Amino acid sequence: MPEAVFDDDCAEAPSAWGVRRLSPLARVGRAALDVVLPPLCLSCQTRITAHDALCPACWRQINFIRPPLCDRMGLPMPFDIGGPMLSAAAIADPPDFDRARAVARFDGLMRELIHAFKFHDSHNARRLFGRWLVEAGQEILKDADLLVAVPLARWRLISRRFNQAQILAIETGKQAHKPVRPFALVRTRATAHQIGLTRA
Numbered sequence: 001m002p003e004a005v006f007d008d009d010c011a012e013a014p015s016a017w018g019v020r021r022l023s024p025l026a027r028v029g030r031a032a033l034d035v036v037l038p039p040l041c042l043s044c045q046t047r048i049t050a051h052d053a054l055c056p057a058c059w060r061q062i063n064f065i066r067p068p069l070c071d072r073m074g075l076p077m078p079f080d081i082g083g084p085m086l087s088a089a090a091i092a093d094p095p096d097f098d099r100a101r102a103v104a105r106f107d108g109l110m111r112e113l114i115h116a117f118k119f120h121d122s123h124n125a126r127r128l129f130g131r132w133l134v135e136a137g138q139e140i141l142k143d144a145d146l147l148v149a150v151p152l153a154r155w156r157l158i159s160r161r162f163n164q165a166q167i168l169a170i171e172t173g174k175q176a177h178k179p180v181r182p183f184a185l186v187r188t189r190a191t192a193h194q195i196g197l198t199r200a
Protein backbone atom coordinates (compact mmCIF):
# COMPACT_ATOMS: atom_id res chain seq x y z
CA MET A 1 0.00 0.00 0.00
CA PRO A 2 1.33 3.41 -0.75
CA GLU A 3 2.08 4.92 2.56
CA ALA A 4 1.86 8.63 2.62
CA VAL A 5 1.91 10.86 0.05
CA PHE A 6 2.13 14.13 -1.43
CA ASP A 7 0.23 16.76 0.15
CA ASP A 8 -3.15 17.87 -0.70
CA ASP A 9 -4.05 21.27 -2.01
CA CYS A 10 -7.20 21.15 0.02
CA ALA A 11 -5.22 20.61 3.19
CA GLU A 12 -6.38 23.92 4.53
CA ALA A 13 -9.80 24.04 2.93
CA PRO A 14 -12.75 23.57 5.28
CA SER A 15 -14.04 20.74 3.08
CA ALA A 16 -10.98 18.71 3.97
CA TRP A 17 -12.00 18.77 7.61
CA GLY A 18 -14.56 16.15 6.89
CA VAL A 19 -17.61 17.69 5.24
CA ARG A 20 -19.18 15.28 2.80
CA ARG A 21 -22.27 15.35 0.64
CA LEU A 22 -25.02 13.28 2.25
CA SER A 23 -28.45 12.17 1.03
CA PRO A 24 -31.44 13.94 2.73
CA LEU A 25 -32.17 10.82 4.79
CA ALA A 26 -28.54 10.49 5.79
CA ARG A 27 -28.52 14.18 6.73
CA VAL A 28 -31.46 13.67 9.09
CA GLY A 29 -29.70 10.67 10.60
CA ARG A 30 -26.45 12.57 10.91
CA ALA A 31 -28.22 15.58 12.47
CA ALA A 32 -29.80 13.29 15.07
CA LEU A 33 -26.42 11.71 15.71
CA ASP A 34 -24.78 15.12 16.07
CA VAL A 35 -27.16 15.94 18.92
CA VAL A 36 -26.17 12.78 20.75
CA LEU A 37 -22.54 12.67 19.62
CA PRO A 38 -21.47 16.13 18.48
CA PRO A 39 -18.44 16.16 16.18
CA LEU A 40 -15.24 16.64 18.16
CA CYS A 41 -11.66 17.24 17.07
CA LEU A 42 -9.95 13.84 16.98
CA SER A 43 -7.02 15.29 18.90
CA CYS A 44 -8.14 17.95 21.40
CA GLN A 45 -11.88 17.09 21.55
CA THR A 46 -12.91 20.67 20.73
CA ARG A 47 -16.40 20.88 19.24
CA ILE A 48 -16.14 21.21 15.44
CA THR A 49 -18.59 21.16 12.53
CA ALA A 50 -17.73 17.81 10.92
CA HIS A 51 -17.03 14.28 12.09
CA ASP A 52 -13.70 12.47 11.56
CA ALA A 53 -11.68 15.65 11.42
CA LEU A 54 -9.30 17.96 13.28
CA CYS A 55 -9.99 21.48 14.51
CA PRO A 56 -8.10 24.21 12.57
CA ALA A 57 -5.57 24.68 15.41
CA CYS A 58 -4.66 20.96 15.43
CA TRP A 59 -4.71 20.82 11.64
CA ARG A 60 -2.03 23.51 11.50
CA GLN A 61 0.24 21.34 13.67
CA ILE A 62 0.42 18.60 11.02
CA ASN A 63 3.51 18.98 8.84
CA PHE A 64 2.04 17.81 5.54
CA ILE A 65 4.52 16.73 2.88
CA ARG A 66 3.83 18.86 -0.13
CA PRO A 67 5.11 18.86 -3.71
CA PRO A 68 7.49 19.28 -5.38
CA LEU A 69 8.52 15.71 -4.51
CA CYS A 70 11.08 13.13 -5.59
CA ASP A 71 9.01 10.97 -7.94
CA ARG A 72 10.54 7.77 -6.57
CA MET A 73 10.85 8.31 -2.85
CA GLY A 74 8.27 11.02 -2.24
CA LEU A 75 10.80 13.23 -0.45
CA PRO A 76 10.20 17.00 -0.61
CA MET A 77 12.40 18.73 -3.20
CA PRO A 78 13.67 22.31 -2.97
CA PHE A 79 12.29 23.40 -6.36
CA ASP A 80 9.94 22.28 -9.13
CA ILE A 81 11.32 21.62 -12.63
CA GLY A 82 7.84 21.14 -14.06
CA GLY A 83 8.00 17.37 -14.48
CA PRO A 84 9.01 14.15 -12.69
CA MET A 85 12.35 14.45 -10.91
CA LEU A 86 14.51 12.24 -8.72
CA SER A 87 16.25 13.14 -5.48
CA ALA A 88 19.99 12.61 -5.05
CA ALA A 89 19.16 9.84 -2.55
CA ALA A 90 17.01 7.99 -5.10
CA ILE A 91 19.77 8.18 -7.70
CA ALA A 92 22.64 7.25 -5.36
CA ASP A 93 20.88 4.34 -3.69
CA PRO A 94 17.69 3.39 -5.58
CA PRO A 95 15.11 1.80 -3.25
CA ASP A 96 13.47 -1.58 -3.90
CA PHE A 97 10.09 0.03 -4.48
CA ASP A 98 9.04 2.00 -7.55
CA ARG A 99 7.28 4.89 -5.86
CA ALA A 100 6.35 5.94 -2.32
CA ARG A 101 4.33 8.83 -0.99
CA ALA A 102 3.81 10.06 2.56
CA VAL A 103 1.08 12.17 4.11
CA ALA A 104 3.08 14.07 6.70
CA ARG A 105 6.24 14.17 8.75
CA PHE A 106 6.22 11.77 11.69
CA ASP A 107 6.52 14.33 14.45
CA GLY A 108 4.48 16.29 16.98
CA LEU A 109 0.73 15.78 16.72
CA MET A 110 1.05 13.35 13.80
CA ARG A 111 3.19 11.08 15.96
CA GLU A 112 0.58 11.25 18.74
CA LEU A 113 -2.28 10.43 16.36
CA ILE A 114 -0.39 7.47 14.91
CA HIS A 115 0.62 6.12 18.30
CA ALA A 116 -2.99 6.36 19.52
CA PHE A 117 -4.09 4.53 16.38
CA LYS A 118 -1.40 1.88 16.59
CA PHE A 119 -1.05 1.09 20.26
CA HIS A 120 -4.18 2.27 22.05
CA ASP A 121 -6.93 0.73 19.94
CA SER A 122 -8.09 4.23 19.08
CA HIS A 123 -9.29 3.83 15.52
CA ASN A 124 -11.37 7.01 15.43
CA ALA A 125 -8.86 8.57 13.03
CA ARG A 126 -9.16 5.83 10.40
CA ARG A 127 -11.47 7.79 8.09
CA LEU A 128 -9.32 10.90 8.37
CA PHE A 129 -6.17 8.86 7.70
CA GLY A 130 -7.95 7.22 4.76
CA ARG A 131 -8.75 10.61 3.24
CA TRP A 132 -5.18 11.80 3.75
CA LEU A 133 -3.79 8.62 2.18
CA VAL A 134 -6.09 8.92 -0.84
CA GLU A 135 -5.02 12.54 -1.34
CA ALA A 136 -1.33 11.90 -0.84
CA GLY A 137 -1.30 8.65 -2.81
CA GLN A 138 -3.50 9.67 -5.72
CA GLU A 139 -0.72 9.33 -8.31
CA ILE A 140 -0.01 5.78 -7.18
CA LEU A 141 -3.62 4.81 -6.49
CA LYS A 142 -4.86 5.72 -9.96
CA ASP A 143 -2.65 2.99 -11.47
CA ALA A 144 -3.18 0.44 -8.68
CA ASP A 145 -5.07 -2.80 -9.38
CA LEU A 146 -5.59 -3.57 -5.72
CA LEU A 147 -4.35 -2.70 -2.25
CA VAL A 148 -2.59 -5.08 0.12
CA ALA A 149 -1.57 -4.55 3.73
CA VAL A 150 1.76 -5.38 5.34
CA PRO A 151 0.90 -8.30 7.65
CA LEU A 152 1.78 -8.56 11.34
CA ALA A 153 3.49 -11.55 12.92
CA ARG A 154 0.89 -13.78 14.60
CA TRP A 155 2.17 -13.11 18.15
CA ARG A 156 2.16 -9.38 17.54
CA LEU A 157 -1.34 -9.52 16.15
CA ILE A 158 -2.45 -11.20 19.37
CA SER A 159 -0.79 -8.54 21.54
CA ARG A 160 -1.97 -5.62 19.42
CA ARG A 161 -5.38 -7.15 18.59
CA PHE A 162 -5.62 -5.43 15.19
CA ASN A 163 -3.42 -5.03 12.16
CA GLN A 164 -3.62 -1.27 11.77
CA ALA A 165 -2.11 -1.43 8.25
CA GLN A 166 -5.03 -3.65 7.30
CA ILE A 167 -7.54 -1.20 8.76
CA LEU A 168 -5.92 1.62 6.74
CA ALA A 169 -5.81 -0.46 3.54
CA ILE A 170 -9.52 -1.26 3.85
CA GLU A 171 -10.41 2.37 4.58
CA THR A 172 -8.22 3.67 1.74
CA GLY A 173 -9.66 1.11 -0.69
CA LYS A 174 -13.20 2.10 0.28
CA GLN A 175 -12.52 5.79 -0.31
CA ALA A 176 -10.42 5.28 -3.48
CA HIS A 177 -12.83 2.66 -4.90
CA LYS A 178 -10.06 0.08 -5.21
CA PRO A 179 -10.28 -3.61 -4.27
CA VAL A 180 -8.40 -4.61 -1.10
CA ARG A 181 -6.81 -8.00 -0.40
CA PRO A 182 -6.01 -7.74 3.28
CA PHE A 183 -4.68 -11.31 3.50
CA ALA A 184 -2.73 -11.41 0.21
CA LEU A 185 0.62 -11.32 2.03
CA VAL A 186 1.86 -13.64 4.77
CA ARG A 187 4.66 -12.66 7.12
CA THR A 188 7.18 -15.49 7.18
CA ARG A 189 9.58 -14.06 9.76
CA ALA A 190 9.18 -11.75 12.72
CA THR A 191 11.04 -8.45 12.74
CA ALA A 192 12.06 -6.21 15.63
CA HIS A 193 9.86 -3.42 17.00
CA GLN A 194 10.51 -0.09 15.31
CA ILE A 195 10.51 1.62 18.68
CA GLY A 196 14.08 1.98 19.93
CA LEU A 197 15.64 1.29 16.53
CA THR A 198 17.95 3.82 14.97
CA ARG A 199 17.14 5.38 11.63
CA ALA A 200 19.60 3.02 9.91
Ligand SMILES: [Zn+2]
Binding pocket: 041, 042, 043, 044, 045, 046, 054, 055, 056, 057, 058, 059
Ligand atom coordinates in the same frame (compact mmCIF):
# COMPACT_ATOMS: atom_id res chain seq x y z
ZN1 LIG B 1 -8.07 20.08 17.93
